[in-house]
Amino acid sequence: MTYPTVIPADPTTQRQQDERRDGSDFSELSRRITEAGLLRRRPVYYTVRFGAVAAALTGSIAAFFALGDSWSQLLVAVALAVVFGQLGLAAHDLAHRQVFSRRQPSEVGGFLVADLLLGMSYGWWMNKHTRHHANPNHEGKDPDVAPDILVWSRRQADKAQGLPRFVGRHQAVLFFPLLTLEGLNLSFSSFRALRTRSVKRPLLEGTLLVAHFGLYFGAIFSVLSPAKALAFIAVHQGLFGIYLGSVFAPNHKGMPMIEEGTRLDFLRRQVLTSRNVRGGALVDVFMGGLNYQIEHHLFPSMPTPALGRAQVITERYCAELGIPYHQTGLIASHREALRHLRSVGEPLRSARR
Template sequence: MTAFTAMTSADTAGGRPRQRFVSDYADLSQRIRDAGLLRRRPLYYAIRATLLALGFAGWVVAFLAVGDSWWQLALAAGLGLLLTQTAYLGHDAAHRQIFVSGRRNELAAMLLGDVVVGLSHGWWMSKHSRHHANPNKVDVDPDVEPAALVWTSDVAAKRTGFAGWWVRHQGTLFFPLLLLAGLNMHVSGLRTVFGRGRVKFRAVEIPLLLARLVLYPVALFMFLSPGIAAAFLAVQLAVFGFSMGATFAPNHKGMPMIPKDLTLDYLRRQVLTSRNVRGGRAMNVAMGGLNYQIEHHLFPSMPSPTLRAARPIVREFCAERGVDYTEAGLFESWRIVVQHLNRVGTTDVDLFECPVAARLRSPV
């Protein structure tokens, strides 16, 4: 029996009753509401959008001034970072953090995603919504589905030949692999809008996404010589993919996995599988507020600038309820991810067995 499975019996048999677990989140939510942390922050988002627009305008001026030069590769890296920041803003809109109106949030998310960044809003919503509902849950969370990387030893053990060699070294290869993440996200978006699954705005997304993904490289090859244009595109995609992956990976990778057949209460499901990244205001900007991943998962519609203020409230509440609240520095969290991936690929690891779950086995 796994630690999390054993915990289920403690929920219902004489230990903490299930109702107590349900009321925990209600109690925390009340504290957050009383602190006024769920109110929209229109001025903040207006300033953030304006700064992004100015950043793109400055980038265009620099691009035209530099001309057909290999110095364009520095601007390609800058564009990758600008697009990452735009994706963060689109992420906030998709979570309905910006406007009171859901329709306005959807429109903003689609324009920022499909038109500016080149990522399908429909693909992102499907994938990210399932992740938020069941983070790190085996066979449920799409972010831990086995593909180029595997997250459980039982899957790794089935890989042989080159695939077996790959999983044994997947932690070491993780960050180089992120250089291809940008390209993979574009391809995944196209597969979604042209696939058979349900896409809410398919008729709108297809022309928007195609226009962005076709006209952008065409413009590069019109203004730059072929070699520089190709290098520009490669650098921009690599920086964008790396920065996105390096932001999202530390938040859950290496945290406890949840068996498919187990249902945890909402608060513990979100807190025990998430990790915050320390670093203050500079880290807030670099990670778009996603460094406060615990608070974001508990309150997905909370505006990102108030996540920082929610942290001490959530941390104190978790301490009161005996729920582990995990934080790490950025480089420490990256090291944890790499070690975790290598460990999964080389040893027989029961990922459900962890100190947190072990403590929750027995009734309290």
């Protein structure tokens, strides 16, 4: 199925759609999902999953201290990158109240996992991610497609200057190398956000972030020689960034961008801008259920183990309404995302000729 690069504004079509839908399309899907019992909490699942992640983290730390000043520690760095990726997915589920229905335990868990264990501000990330969910792939409203080092549309490419203009020419090639810096970028952005309104508890989060990095760097430099310590940090943070990027990039990158002035109902806004990734149980674990991105965007608080059944219901319902529903394999999803990055950077490459 062919998707447009952007979903343009069309006032006449919008009025017709608004009159016809009036919110009823999503209401019907929500009714079917609720009747299937897919919004119920899954305490056993999360107890087992979080317990496994905690055991993996404990085992990695134990192995780190047991090995001492050895280059074998780079294997621990690889394992710890995977564990950190899973901690990031755990923080994501806590933020969406998939684990607990109440705000307080969700926040407590989020602060501990994100700030203390990962070194990322829970409040800052939740504010940013909530805005993304409200307007996915909408220029000017979705912070995940705001122009920074990379450009996500030809309009952004036309306005790019300096480093973004240079990177934009080659961003498809540079995408994965740049992801090696994503873990550090999240931590840097977290500290910077402590002085903004996006963080409601700056003292608490600041204390937890400082504690995280005090323990992290303190342990690494007390056990390893400077050369091994720097190599450990590079491998750990680099692979952690690639892991996060590999989980989040396939979900929306390369899907249609929404132009300013376009009005779509909730169902179509979420489905048309999201991509599901097939792959079975292994991909489910690797991506923490975010491979069911369409269903996750429609029902953010739905527990991870219910997303697979919700996918079947949602795809059939979209077929009934004639709404394009896109899913593909993991490799193909990255290929589509990279193809989009290359396409939107074309004006920058042409300008050099």
